[in-house]
Amino acid sequence: MKNRLMFSLTLTLFLSGILLIQTADAVPKKGTLRISGDNTWVAFINGEEVAASGNWQVPTVSEFKLDKGFAQIAVYVHDAEPGAAGRGGFLADIILDDKPDYIGTGEDGWRCDTGKLLADRKDGWEKVDFDDSDWEDELEIYEQFGGGIWGFGAAIMEQILKDPECEANWVWCGPNDAEDDIYFRYTIGTLSVEPEDKLTTTWGALKSERR
Numbered sequence: 001m002k003n004r005l006m007f008s009l010t011l012t013l014f015l016s017g018i019l020l021i022q023t024a025d026a027v028p029k030k031g032t033l034r035i036s037g038d039n040t041w042v043a044f045i046n047g048e049e050v051a052a053s054g055n056w057q058v059p060t061v062s063e064f065k066l067d068k069g070f071a072q073i074a075v076y077v078h079d080a081e082p083g084a085a086g087r088g089g090f091l092a093d094i095i096l097d098d099k100p101d102y103i104g105t106g107e108d109g110w111r112c113d114t115g116k117l118l119a120d121r122k123d124g125w126e127k128v129d130f131d132d133s134d135w136e137d138e139l140e141i142y143e144q145f146g147g148g149i150w151g152f153g154a155a156i157m158e159q160i161l162k163d164p165e166c167e168a169n170w171v172w173c174g175p176n177d178a179e180d181d182i183y184f185r186y187t188i189g190t191l192s193v194e195p196e197d198k199l200t201t202t203w204g205a206l207k208s209e210r211r
């Protein structure tokens with residue numbers, strides 16, 4: 001009886017060990033954010049600007065670290081041709097760890113909003129603690145990378161997006177021949193609830209690590 005009890009105890013400990021390892025393993029530690037936008041874009045991670053560009057055929061690639069599996073992605077995309085004079089496009093993917101976990105535009109989880117020019121928007125939309133719950137969660141989804149009106153640029157873009165292969169779709173917030181200033185957010189993981197001062201310390205550390 002005692003042996004059986006010991007056996008059960010050992011088995012339980014062993015199984016919880018496996019569970020713990022799997023749980024720890026499931027939390028991503030580093031990520032890569034790849035972006036293209038027609039015509040220009042500015043990207044933020046945890047409220048800090050990480051990329052800005054104006055050539056959709058040359059995607060930006062930003063590497064970042066996650067804090068206990070958490071990171072906040074925010075991207076502004078501007079279409080330079082007013083209204084129907086030109087179509088806007090946003091293509092992005094997030095690659096987590098080396099497995100890799102792949103999140104592309106066109107998948108669930110992205111939220112978007114239309115609005116003013118970036119310079120005129122002062123509501124903290126790019127910040128970690130910004131409440132985006134009233135933002136649109138159904139994006140307008142256009143062709144997958146390689147197709148559609150941006151297809152002719154794919155060969156050049158592939159020189160940057162080849163590993164891993166881009167599986168994202170071009171997206172927009174509302175019809176891309178109507179809106180010209182678009183804001184996107186994607187939240188990875190959950191922000192751990194910590195006292196305000198500790199949280200500030202964590203972001204401070206993240207910030208200095210990137211430099």
Ligand SMILES: [Ca+2]
Pocket residue numbers: 079080081082083084085086087088176177178179180
């Ligand atoms: Ca336009």
